[in-house]
Amino acid sequence: MKRSVLSVGCAMMALVAAPAWASYGGGDPSLWHPMRRSVTEVGFDIDRLYWGILLLTGAVFIAVQIALVYFTIRYRAVPGGKAKFIHGNNRLEAAWTIIPSIILVLIAALSKGTWNDIRYNAPQSEDTVQIECIAQQFAWYFRYPGNDGSFGPRDTDRLAEAIAANNTSDPWMVDRQAVPAGWTGEQPPGADDYTIMAELRIPADRPVRILLTSNDVLHSFYVPEFRVKHDAVPGMNGGRLWFEVPGKNVQGYEYFDLICAELCGLQHYSMRGKVIVMPSGPIHPDALAKDGAAWLEEFDADEYAVKDWLDRQTWETYVHVMSKITAAEQAGAEDEYY
Numbered sequence: 001m002k003r004s005v006l007s008v009g010c011a012m013m014a015l016v017a018a019p020a021w022a023s024y025g026g027g028d029p030s031l032w033h034p035m036r037r038s039v040t041e042v043g044f045d046i047d048r049l050y051w052g053i054l055l056l057t058g059a060v061f062i063a064v065q066i067a068l069v070y071f072t073i074r075y076r077a078v079p080g081g082k083a084k085f086i087h088g089n090n091r092l093e094a095a096w097t098i099i100p101s102i103i104l105v106l107i108a109a110l111s112k113g114t115w116n117d118i119r120y121n122a123p124q125s126e127d128t129v130q131i132e133c134i135a136q137q138f139a140w141y142f143r144y145p146g147n148d149g150s151f152g153p154r155d156t157d158r159l160a161e162a163i164a165a166n167n168t169s170d171p172w173m174v175d176r177q178a179v180p181a182g183w184t185g186e187q188p189p190g191a192d193d194y195t196i197m198a199e200l201r202i203p204a205d206r207p208v209r210i211l212l213t214s215n216d217v218l219h220s221f222y223v224p225e226f227r228v229k230h231d232a233v234p235g236m237n238g239g240r241l242w243f244e245v246p247g248k249n250v251q252g253y254e255y256f257d258l259i260c261a262e263l264c265g266l267q268h269y270s271m272r273g274k275v276i277v278m279p280s281g282p283i284h285p286d287a288l289a290k291d292g293a294a295w296l297e298e299f300d301a302d303e304y305a306v307k308d309w310l311d312r313q314t315w316e317t318y319v320h321v322m323s324k325i326t327a328a329e330q331a332g333a334e335d336e337y338y
């Protein structure tokens with residue numbers, strides 16, 4: 001009986017997973033592969049692990065459900081039926097402890113390499129582009145080192161002032177606006193740092209290291225197509241977050257959604273941004289690391305503006321939420337909304 005339950009479970013799982021497995025490796029989202037294609041190499045490894053683990057756990061799940069139904073019917077109460085006392089079975093218990101343990105260790109061993117790639121093998125080459133990302137309710141700020149290639153101090157109070165002065169009190173309506181210079185210091189190395197909101201521009205074919213932090217609460221940096229998700233923690237620098245998008249995986253300039261994946265407050269839903277991957281060809285390598293501002297301005301074409309995109313996405317929701325808040329404030333009950 002046990003063996004047939006397991007084989008039926010495996011067969012059913014294979015039936016469900018085979019098309020997914022077959023379609024794996026790229027393409028547009030489908031019923032069998034709802035996630036958008038990965039554009040990073042590490043993303044393919046993660047997908048492979050995902051499907052492997054899903055197949056394994058899915059087969060076990062289906063086998064267990066079939067066994068559950070079978071035993072429920074087979075040993076149901078019948079008139080005149082007698083209850084039997086069973087003491088337990090040491091051999092069986094040892095088996096269902098040892099086998100899952102082996103499976104879990106196996107999964108851990110198989111995923112170790114990918115985990116190392118994501119967390120510990122951050123590239124240290126000259127080629128690496130370093131960009132600082134500061135999360136703050138409810139927007140993303142990206143700081144590029146200027147000509148000197150290194151960052152100035154991070155004065156979070158002054159950043160908050162700069163943001164306020166830049167009239168971003170409606171952060172969900174983020175324009176592609178630069179945060180006024182100066183919050184990072186008037187002297188080198190901070191004087192030439194360049195900060196921008198909601199838009200992360202990265203080159204293809206070069207490792208990008210994100211120094212991730214938060215100015216207030218926990219946020220989470222999530223780019224689904226990169227298969228990258230990393231908490232932004234106040235007081236930490238998150239230097240282990242990195243990715244590289246091979247040029248062959250993108251066509252020209254390509255946009256990707258950056259989403260906050262940590263419930264961080266009322267307007268969490270609007271904490272979004274765009275990652276723009278640019279072809280590495282036409283950009284002079286030095287321009288990236290050494291002159292962030294010029295590099296950004298060069299590509300400041302209207303068609304890449306984030307504003308339109310965000311306008312469409314959030315305007316209606318924004319109006320809806322703001323009308324509720326205003327009504328609540330008038331009624332003296334704003335606490336409910338914060």
Ligand SMILES: [Cu+2]
Nearest residue numbers: 219260264271
């Ligand atoms: Cu957030």
